[in-house]
Amino acid sequence: MLTYVIRRILILIPMLLIISFLVYWGLELTPGDAVSHLINPEAAGRMSAEQLNDLRESYGLNKSFIERYGIWLINVLQGNFGHSLAGGVPIADIFLDRLPATLELSFVALFFSTVMGSILGTISALKRGSAIDSGLTVVGMLGVSIPEFFFGLVALLIFALELGWLPVGGRLLPSYTSYWDHVPNIVLPALVLSLMMTAGVMRYSRSSMLDALSREFITTARSKGLPEWRINLLHGFRVALTPVVVLIGFRLPVLIGGTVIIEQVFQWPGIGNEFISSVRGADYPLVMMIALFSVFAVLLASLIIDVLTALIDPRVRLS
Amino acid sequence: MEENHNIALSVKNLKTYFYTNNRCNRAVNGVSFDIEKGKTLCIVGESGCGKSVTASTIMQLLPRLSRIEEGSITYHSDAGDIDIENLERNGQKMRAIRGSEIAMIFQDPMTALNPVYTIGFQIGESLKYHTDLTKKQIRDKTIDLLRDMGISLPEQRIDEYPHQYSGGMRQRAMIAMAMSCNPKILIADEPTTALDVTIQAQIFELMDRLKEKHNTAIMLITHDMGVVAELADDVAVMYMGNIVEAGTIDEVLRTPTHPYTRALLDSIPVLGEGKNQIIEPIPGSTPDPYQRPKGCQFAPRCTHYSEQCDIMPEETQISETHRIMCWKYQEFATNGK
Amino acid sequence: MENSSLNRKFDRILALENAGKLKASSGNRALSKFYNNRLAVFGLIVFSIILLTAVFAPLLTSHDPLKINLRNIAQSPSWEHWFGTDRTGRDVFSRVLYGGRISILVGLGSALMAAVIGVAIGGYTGFKGGWLDVIALRISEIFMSFPQIILVLMLVSIAGQSLFNLIFIFVLTGWGAMYRMTRARMLSLREEEYVQALQSFGLSTATICYKHILPNALGPIMVNITLSTAAFILAEAGLSFLGLGVPLNLPTWGNILNVAQEIRVLQNFWWMWLPVGLVISLFVLSVNFIGDGLRDATDPSQQG
Numbered sequence: 001m002l003t004y005v006i007r008r009i010l011i012l013i014p015m016l017l018i019i020s021f022l023v024y025w026g027l028e029l030t031p032g033d034a035v036s037h038l039i040n041p042e043a044a045g046r047m048s049a050e051q052l053n054d055l056r057e058s059y060g061l062n063k064s065f066i067e068r069y070g071i072w073l074i075n076v077l078q079g080n081f082g083h084s085l086a087g088g089v090p091i092a093d094i095f096l097d098r099l100p101a102t103l104e105l106s107f108v109a110l111f112f113s114t115v116m117g118s119i120l121g122t123i124s125a126l127k128r129g130s131a132i133d134s135g136l137t138v139v140g141m142l143g144v145s146i147p148e149f150f151f152g153l154v155a156l157l158i159f160a161l162e163l164g165w166l167p168v169g170g171r172l173l174p175s176y177t178s179y180w181d182h183v184p185n186i187v188l189p190a191l192v193l194s195l196m197m198t199a200g201v202m203r204y205s206r207s208s209m210l211d212a213l214s215r216e217f218i219t220t221a222r223s224k225g226l227p228e229w230r231i232n233l234l235h236g237f238r239v240a241l242t243p244v245v246v247l248i249g250f251r252l253p254v255l256i257g258g259t260v261i262i263e264q265v266f267q268w269p270g271i272g273n274e275f276i277s278s279v280r281g282a283d284y285p286l287v288m289m290i291a292l293f294s295v296f297a298v299l300l301a302s303l304i305i306d307v308l309t310a311l312i313d314p315r316v317r318l319s
Numbered sequence: 320m321e322e323n324h325n326i327a328l329s330v331k332n333l334k335t336y337f338y339t340n341n342r343c344n345r346a347v348n349g350v351s352f353d354i355e356k357g358k359t360l361c362i363v364g365e366s367g368c369g370k371s372v373t374a375s376t377i378m379q380l381l382p383r384l385s386r387i388e389e390g391s392i393t394y395h396s397d398a399g400d401i402d403i404e405n406l407e408r409n410g411q412k413m414r415a416i417r418g419s420e421i422a423m424i425f426q427d428p429m430t431a432l433n434p435v436y437t438i439g440f441q442i443g444e445s446l447k448y449h450t451d452l453t454k455k456q457i458r459d460k461t462i463d464l465l466r467d468m469g470i471s472l473p474e475q476r477i478d479e480y481p482h483q484y485s486g487g488m489r490q491r492a493m494i495a496m497a498m499s500c501n502p503k504i505l506i507a508d509e510p511t512t513a514l515d516v517t518i519q520a521q522i523f524e525l526m527d528r529l530k531e532k533h534n535t536a537i538m539l540i541t542h543d544m545g546v547v548a549e550l551a552d553d554v555a556v557m558y559m560g561n562i563v564e565a566g567t568i569d570e571v572l573r574t575p576t577h578p579y580t581r582a583l584l585d586s587i588p589v590l591g592e593g594k595n596q597i598i599e600p601i602p603g604s605t606p607d608p609y610q611r612p613k614g615c616q617f618a619p620r621c622t623h624y625s626e627q628c629d630i631m632p633e634e635t636q637i638s639e640t641h642r643i644m645c646w647k648y649q650e651f652a653t654n655g656k
Numbered sequence: 657m658e659n660s661s662l663n664r665k666f667d668r669i670l671a672l673e674n675a676g677k678l679k680a681s682s683g684n685r686a687l688s689k690f691y692n693n694r695l696a697v698f699g700l701i702v703f704s705i706i707l708l709t710a711v712f713a714p715l716l717t718s719h720d721p722l723k724i725n726l727r728n729i730a731q732s733p734s735w736e737h738w739f740g741t742d743r744t745g746r747d748v749f750s751r752v753l754y755g756g757r758i759s760i761l762v763g764l765g766s767a768l769m770a771a772v773i774g775v776a777i778g779g780y781t782g783f784k785g786g787w788l789d790v791i792a793l794r795i796s797e798i799f800m801s802f803p804q805i806i807l808v809l810m811l812v813s814i815a816g817q818s819l820f821n822l823i824f825i826f827v828l829t830g831w832g833a834m835y836r837m838t839r840a841r842m843l844s845l846r847e848e849e850y851v852q853a854l855q856s857f858g859l860s861t862a863t864i865c866y867k868h869i870l871p872n873a874l875g876p877i878m879v880n881i882t883l884s885t886a887a888f889i890l891a892e893a894g895l896s897f898l899g900l901g902v903p904l905n906l907p908t909w910g911n912i913l914n915v916a917q918e919i920r921v922l923q924n925f926w927w928m929w930l931p932v933g934l935v936i937s938l939f940v941l942s943v944n945f946i947g948d949g950l951r952d953a954t955d956p957s958q959q960g
Contacts, residue, residue: 019801026810026814030813141948142941147897156922161923253802260805261898265917276809287810287813291806294803298803
């Protein structure tokens with residue numbers, strides 16, 4: 001098992017190297033002074049041309065592309081992600097500031113959609129052909145077809161603007177004293193994001209469960225005289241679970257995409273929101289670092305998913 | 320008919336229809352047979368003739384879009400007769416019979432075993448629901464069963480997963496699972512088709528031994544005449560949902576009477592006859608189940624076809640145990656071959 | 657109960673069968689299965705209607721979607737302006753119709769191009785194997801480890817906003833999924849015996865691959881095209897809603913929705929965003945129903 005994890009990590013390293021290389025290349029292609037990737041651009045703006053040149057020399061920016069990449073990579077690995085062009089804030093500080101909000105939102109959505117989605121999908125599969133199944137199928141289809149921002153806007157209009165039950169947006173206002181004070185703020189964005197993702201998980205769980213139930217070992221289990229609940233849960237659901245877990249890993253990019261847009265709709269101060277502003281403001285160092293970070297998150301998630309699958313599926317674990 | 324105490328299960332005029340794609344397929348169209356304790360009944364036929372469906376029907380393991388149309392399946396249990404066709408498909412009474420009174424083994428032990436549970440868990444499940452044994456006792460009994468089936472190091476093997484077993488061992492584990500509660504009847508649906516020929520012989524030997532030891536009635540489904548000759552006490556030949564000929568092994572193999580049985584036997588090369596033997600393939604192919612011939616299902620391929628055959632022939636007893644579905648059996652019965 | 661309704665269905669089929677009324681269905685089985693799927697047919701009808709209204713927009717409305725009329729701003733729906741007018745007095749209905757042209761072009765066009773590239777590469781390298789296959793696989797892995805929206809926005813920030821760039825970026829980010837699917841199909845199909853037979857006849861790789869094997873993978877490819885069309889239309893809408901997709905001077909469904917970012921518009925001028933949001937949802941829904949219908953129809957393991 002340990003060797004499996006280590007092997008999996010070793011595969012990731014060249015992948016990350018190539019991607020970071022591409023990102024750095026993209027960074028150099030964009031307009032702007034490469035010095036700003038390393039020091040505060042406002043400070044750089046106050047320097048004379050000579051000072052800047054000295055600085056370039058000291059950072060090795062006059063060296064070849066590969067060497068420049070190497071220096072940049074070492075900096076990134078040491079936690080020096082460079083500086084945002086807007087205000088010259090270190091990117092690492094922006095991450096520290098914005099990440100908790102994004103993680104909070106996505107974990108709630110991921111948890112809720114996984115639990116609801118797999119339960120509803122399983123019910124749908126077990127009641128195949130019934131009214132419940134048709135109803136859930138159509139609802140699930142609507143869930144994957146309605147643009148999430150549109151759904152968010154409608155929810156915002158109804159629950160925040162018309163009914164006034166929940167705040168329009170934002171996360172932590174100065175007037176809040178405890179963590180729990182911001183719960184009303186997270187309800188709408190989390191609910192919208194969860195419901196959209198639930199639809200996808202539900203559709204997938206249903207087909208995975210149907211597939212598992214059509215396998216021959218279900219007939220074997222039945223031929224042993226086991227009760228239906230045991231067949232459905234221990235034999236059907238347990239086997240259907242593996243592809244669903246894999247799917248949740250694959251859905252992380254979808255979750256990130258959804259978070260970016262939902263954060264924008266509800267003015268949720270997360271990384272996604274920051275990303276949109278950086279794209280709009282052509283803040284290239286920030287754009288690239290967030291992109292690199294998201295790839296890192298996706299690859300890390302795929303690693304975790306692989307380990308999880310290995311844990312629940314003996315065929316993977318023991319091969 | 321007199322009541323035979325040796326009969327474990329009797330099937331009478333059983334019809335099972337399938338309703339897929341908005342059509343009706345008369346997969347089993349009126350079959351009758353008895354399975355006797357301590358004997359092996361072989362059901363032979365080409366793929367699609369309804370032999371596997373017959374087996375699933377007895378166990379009520381039919382797919383959703385199918386049902387028992389008419390007929391009866393009577394299980395003669397120690398506590399009296401049970402009409403299986405009247406039991407709810409996955410109801411409690413049916414479940415009490417499955418696995419403990421009638422057990423089944425399947426064609427492909429790879430797909431028939433759940434890949435995510437250990438062999439021990441899957442055998443133990445059966446014991447858990449049909450006996451009052453404790454966890455410890457279940458485990459001991461499972462190890463004994465595996466040892467009985469000729470699996471070495473059962474203490475270790477019990478905790479392994481199906482993919483760690485070889486094909487033959489998986490089928491042994493399947494048999495261990497089926498035999499765990501000493502069923503009166505064992506239904507084996509082509510148990511060796513997915514296995515190597517050498518393994519095949521071992522599995523049959525095992526089944527034969529179990530039959531002797533526990534007086535189990537075995538219903539063996541196969542398409543292999545060689546297997547029939549080897550194992551069967553009684554034979555039923557199926558074609559397109561009917562049993563066209565049935566009898567003891569001697570009757571069917573030595574005096575085959577139905578044109579289909581004879582054609583089937585003629586199409587098989589016999590070992591040791593050399594390469595000059597005449598092998599007669601059966602002309603034509605099995606008809607589309609949705610466009611069945613009106614009368615005798617074999618009529619379009621039969622060399623002895625006459626107009627009479629456009630009406631479905633009735634079952635005729637030609638001896639106490641030998642019966643046949645053909646209008647012209649007398650011609651063949653007297654002429655021999 | 658399910659059992660009794662199933663039994664009734666069985667009785668009905670049996671009665672028809674006994675009366676000899678059920679004939680073997682002639683023609684394409686997949687096609688007839690598709691037409692028997694109510695949701696798929698519904699999808700096809702809605703899809704066609706929206707597509708036709710977009711194509712024949714000039715016949716359906718006399719308003720110019722780009723014409724600003726400052727004397728006529730933010731009018732609620734009327735006989736003259738079915739969906740009202742926006743804050744610069746442009747007719748929303750005509751903007752939805754003309755916007756459909758670009759949105760559908762972006763969605764369908766990107767999906768088709770991504771499919772052509774993905775299938776061509778996946779088919780060939782999957783069949784050939786070797787180092788070409790490894791390289792293609794690695795490249796697709798790199799593209800697929802970026803969350804799509806991040807990759808798209810990153811490229812938008814580098815390449816700039818234009819209709820062409822957007823389609824190009826969609827193709828760049830979308831070919832990977834098609835490639836993967838085709839390659840996987842290819843890997844299993846190339847082991848089939850008829851392929852070995854063709855090879856023994858000495859046919860060229862390209863002929864075997866594209867002419868003989870590919871048609872067998874057509875079902876999943878079609879399904880994938882429909883599903884990625886839906887995904888691209890949603891992506892365009894999302895990006896344009898953020899103001900980062902198609903340049904705002906072109907009407908697209910997403911661009912029309914862009915105004916709804918303002919709370920005032922959201923609350924007071926529902927006609928500027930609600931109808932177009934519903935049209936997008938309905939269109940994507942219809943495409944997804946078609947995709948599902950195609951999947952069920954082309955999957956031989958599905959019965960019913």
